[in-house]
Amino acid sequence: MNNEELIFSRKDQHLIFAVKEKVESTATTMLEDVKFVHQTILDYDFSEVDVSTQFFGHKVNAPLVISGMTGGTPLSGKINSMLAELAEEFHIPIGVGSQRAGLKDPSAADTFRVVKEKAPDVPRIANIGASQVSMGLSVGDAEKLIEMIDADVLAVHLNPLQEVLQPEGEPVFRSFLAGLEKLVSSVSVPVILKQTGEGFARESARKLVGIGIKGIDVGGTGGTSFAVIEGLRARLMGLDVLEEIARDFADWGVPTAASILEVRSVFPDILLVATGGVRNGVEVAKVIRLGADFAGMALPVVRSVYHGGVPGGRRFLDKTLKELRIAVYLVGGKDLKDLKKAPIIVTGKLKDWIIQRELIIRSE
Amino acid sequence: MNNEELIFSRKDQHLIFAVKEKVESTATTMLEDVKFVHQTILDYDFSEVDVSTQFFGHKVNAPLVISGMTGGTPLSGKINSMLAELAEEFHIPIGVGSQRAGLKDPSAADTFRVVKEKAPDVPRIANIGASQVSMGLSVGDAEKLIEMIDADVLAVHLNPLQEVLQPEGEPVFRSFLAGLEKLVSSVSVPVILKQTGEGFARESARKLVGIGIKGIDVGGTGGTSFAVIEGLRARLMGLDVLEEIARDFADWGVPTAASILEVRSVFPDILLVATGGVRNGVEVAKVIRLGADFAGMALPVVRSVYHGGVPGGRRFLDKTLKELRIAVYLVGGKDLKDLKKAPIIVTGKLKDWIIQRELIIRSE
Amino acid sequence: MNNEELIFSRKDQHLIFAVKEKVESTATTMLEDVKFVHQTILDYDFSEVDVSTQFFGHKVNAPLVISGMTGGTPLSGKINSMLAELAEEFHIPIGVGSQRAGLKDPSAADTFRVVKEKAPDVPRIANIGASQVSMGLSVGDAEKLIEMIDADVLAVHLNPLQEVLQPEGEPVFRSFLAGLEKLVSSVSVPVILKQTGEGFARESARKLVGIGIKGIDVGGTGGTSFAVIEGLRARLMGLDVLEEIARDFADWGVPTAASILEVRSVFPDILLVATGGVRNGVEVAKVIRLGADFAGMALPVVRSVYHGGVPGGRRFLDKTLKELRIAVYLVGGKDLKDLKKAPIIVTGKLKDWIIQRELIIRSE
Amino acid sequence: MNNEELIFSRKDQHLIFAVKEKVESTATTMLEDVKFVHQTILDYDFSEVDVSTQFFGHKVNAPLVISGMTGGTPLSGKINSMLAELAEEFHIPIGVGSQRAGLKDPSAADTFRVVKEKAPDVPRIANIGASQVSMGLSVGDAEKLIEMIDADVLAVHLNPLQEVLQPEGEPVFRSFLAGLEKLVSSVSVPVILKQTGEGFARESARKLVGIGIKGIDVGGTGGTSFAVIEGLRARLMGLDVLEEIARDFADWGVPTAASILEVRSVFPDILLVATGGVRNGVEVAKVIRLGADFAGMALPVVRSVYHGGVPGGRRFLDKTLKELRIAVYLVGGKDLKDLKKAPIIVTGKLKDWIIQRELIIRSE
Ligand SMILES: Cc1cc2nc3c(=O)[nH]c(=O)nc-3n(C[C@H](O)[C@H](O)[C@H](O)COP(=O)(O)O)c2cc1C
Ligand SMILES: Cc1cc2nc3c(=O)[nH]c(=O)nc-3n(C[C@H](O)[C@H](O)[C@H](O)COP(=O)(O)O)c2cc1C
Ligand SMILES: Cc1cc2nc3c(=O)[nH]c(=O)nc-3n(C[C@H](O)[C@H](O)[C@H](O)COP(=O)(O)O)c2cc1C
């Protein structure tokens, strides 16, 4: 099996594990430590609630991104097609998984391309790994990725934990910031950075000041954990030391709730997506309240389409967005601006985190 | 099945679910975070303890309201009859469920009327939904409701969560405050507002300042949850998306303990009833200590009469009121005034809530 | 069955329940919130540790009282005999249960008298209920109680919760303080007050200032609960309302740890015994550290002799006192004076209690 | 069975219990209350991470000590041989168990000697108990211990709890400080003190100021508990009182995390080893972050070689050190100096401990 084949099969393994196994972090998002204060005197109708917003200049129907997950194999092509159909139908942004494989192999590229075909009218987010950027991704290749899905944004995903855990991983980031700066200044679309399940801390955010990135997806701890997924893969391969290491890192990282506040303390105005363990519309409302512009969801969406096809995904998104609208209504708001200033109570470990890191929850 | 039939059968469904299923919120009242400080040096006798008080000018034997629940169907008529018999016997106030059905249908009206027949000497609380007020309840109709049970008070119940969850719900409150103001100024009895399980926050209370309402029942989270009940109904109807949404809101709202303090911070002197998850006489004492004038109970009372008839209800109320008297005695008090200044300790999430919302527990 | 018989059989019921059923409070002593700081550099030998102390002028071997429990029936006479044998052997103070029955009935009196026969050389504590004092216990009768066991101290037990819960209870304390004052000034031995499982609060302690009592046994919550015991009796008698009331008060009271601090804030120098849920020698050390002069134990001692006779009791006391000496040694102390200033950490609900009640832990 | 035989068989009992039974404290290390803040922007490669450091002037590959455990019996000799092989291979320091038996018996001495044969190039730590020092260990004997393994350091282990619990224990420390002072000033190698599972408090550390010791191994609570082990032995011997006493002390002591801070508050610059419940490389990183220079591990290492031989031990150490390197990398560091200033969050009981003991976590 050569390296290309490895990438393909790895992608399918990730997908299959994600939809069939317990792959979530043993730590929580800390969103359970956030409680809204219910309002009962509402002098407007539920039908007036509007959760539409802007994503890099595009109007979308809800502050929800279908986070980048897959592509590169026939199975993942089918998944991408269904996810794209849903993004179009709900008029929300959609990302794809790492397009590295698509650069070299035309049939792999098709499994990404389907996204622009099925979701032509919504923002699309291209995706490449930080390792590639560190190792000198060329502007030409970057543009190929963008063109592949006619992307509005390019996401560079950061996954240092996964890189150190994967047997075939490449934890080589020496030239990352330089590469990123070059990429940002030369590609035709805005670039965002995106963690994939260990979150973003203030110190890391600070290193990005001045580089010109246009957004951050905190990809916080509490949802899908690539430590857990790589642990499952390691077990399959008989690499049991690796499996155990992975287990010891299954709670590693900055929980999604904390991560939003960490990033906001450095970038008060950047587009902030909060992916990582967001599981329903009340939690979408919570991440927005804490300071995110968008919630992102990966695992629950891919599970819904894997098991239920487009109807399953529609059912899930319907539910999620209805919940978001209910939450906005019941905190006494009509739109996301109102939501962002709704009173909340913060308890438990998130309270500790906020105090010790001297963070602030804004009420705009 | 037309709309009237729906209301009837819905009422019976609510009742049956309430007495037979787990219908309580997944969140608590936070009353468990309140602890009384036992006093052992008592220089008076237990028989001197007197928990009688006033409800809108009527002397009653205890600070306990049988909260409004039902009416409109033959079954609920029987329940109302038994509850009324108990209210009369214990000389405490009693409410009825939403009388909407009784406005149009004389046989439905009878199921409410029984309350004035069986409980002629205690305060009776009429009941109508905020949606009706929003949609322009006429003064004539309001007076019909009042007359139906010869009510001393009219309660307008607020249930925005239930309205958004019910397939047939009417979450239309645009004209609510205007309608309420009109109602208050024109009906012949005092008007109180009443949440039904998600509680009242300070912000909502503030919207009521100046309108002339005479009381608030906080109807806080921790007891009967209409999210849970509507989830059960949704399952019966095969509306599984709705069922899941309901589940995600099963912990929604302001817990009863917190809600008392929230409302008191706006209305220091209004008649305040604390319904929602109050389950025994110690908890009755706790809500009074926190600032309520009355505790309200719905679920445990209806369960006791449903399963045990009037004797079952008598047994439950006997127990509850004996517990209240014991609690008053063992905090070193003789009456409710003493209870309201008994020392307490507050821990856990209620402490967080109080601190973060800058609330105060009075010791009058 | 007349009243006297009732008292006898009740005494045996209490005893049997205590040794055979779960009779402890559903709340804890909060001693689990106290942690000693281990010292490892010890420049003296374990054999130098000495936990002897004074009890009203008598030297005793350890700061441990066998708390008053029983008497009045043949069974309880046997128990008293064994407990007294142990008190003598370990040279520690011993109390008896309420001697009310012994006042009228000579055979009952013998079951108390055995204590002075078997434990002639240690302090003995006579016992009578606050109700008797309230109802005018004569000085003559008081002296009879004292003479019955040749007591060094007379304990008046306070159990208002039990009195309100017992079907035959007498919660009549109107004249208690007056009666107590008279008793204190006229009897030949020091008088101490003693709760029996709901603890003592500052407010109650304050009412005793100036009356001349010489000691307080806090009898705090967390150990034997007479709410629980009376609940078991109520079940036997088919009084199920009472059973349920008892259950709702099974966590009532001031936990032993808190109660020590409450009393100490009023009486810095009175003899303070801490009974209630103390279960091993580490906990004996903890109550001493918090400010008690003596720990008291009832349940575990009676269980050990009931199931194992004098040898069983010896085994238990051996273990307990060895643990106490180990604890003194490992906090770097040689005696109780050292123990009273050993560093500790206080967490959890006890910390909340201390802060909210503005209490202080002394380090003498 | 004479006294020497007892020591031997006791040593094997400890070993067998340790590898086969649950022997850990019922309290935790409190390391679970420490959380690292993940960094995702890393501008260097994983391969650049270097965790090497110095141990008394010797360069070693990692801040990890194989803690002293055993020796004196054939079985323990085999274990020592394997542990030494691993120490040599991983180039990390290694200790042996108490060498008391080796002083008198040449065949016992051989079971220690193997360590210098198999681990000639790494720091070796000789070991003797505080009781021996108290009872006047001669300089000659001390030098014999040192020579036996050609030790670079001599550890004096403190285990007062074990000494009081062992039937054959010698809790006689009256002359300890004097003996220690003599030892320190006369032996040819640096002396360190080492608790064995109950930790070190500030007060104890203070007693060591000026004596000239060169290091402390906090040996904190949360890992192997000699209370638990002696309880198991007591059960075997039918000493059930002792077994119960042991159980009541199974949570005794200063947790490892707290103990580091306690010692550091007195000795800011001494070599500090943190043994006691450290179980993986993330926890190694945590103790270093809190202020230790080295982590120590006993139980998990002996288990790995007992069950898996040298390969099993290699596997465990490989995993542990890889985890440590990953942790260093993912907090944004390249070496231990960076690790020592990585941001952390502290919650739970450790937070309470730090506040109440006025401790400080340094960020050098
Ligand atoms: C099967 C799967 C594959 C993924 N692949 C990628 C990827 O290629 N690139 C990327 O940026 N994130 C990838 N992610 C991470 C997600 O975008 C997201 O950050 C993470 O799953 C946390 O969100 P969740 O808890 O909602 O799943 C993947 C997630 C899943 C579940
Ligand atoms: C079966 C049932 C029907 C109810 N119907 C009404 C109603 O029609 N109007 C109303 O104001 N509240 C209604 N309630 C709400 C109660 O008055 C009360 O606010 C709520 O149940 C919380 O109290 P609990 O926890 O003691 O049940 C109903 C409650 C139950 C259990
Ligand atoms: C069986 C039994 C009978 C008791 N009877 C009396 C009594 O007559 N008078 C009294 O002052 N306390 C009595 N007590 C209370 C004890 O003295 C003590 O305060 C209480 O049991 C709490 O301590 P413990 O948790 O160690 O049992 C009794 C306790 C028990 C278990």
Ligand SMILES: Cc1cc2nc3c(=O)[nH]c(=O)nc-3n(C[C@H](O)[C@H](O)[C@H](O)COP(=O)(O)O)c2cc1C
């Ligand atoms: C089987 C065994 C024997 C031990 N013997 C000794 C000893 O002789 N001398 C000593 O200083 N520590 C001894 N220890 C204590 C360890 O060095 C260490 O302090 C303790 O086990 C806590 O670390 P752990 O939780 O990683 O096991 C022993 C530990 C074990 C498990």
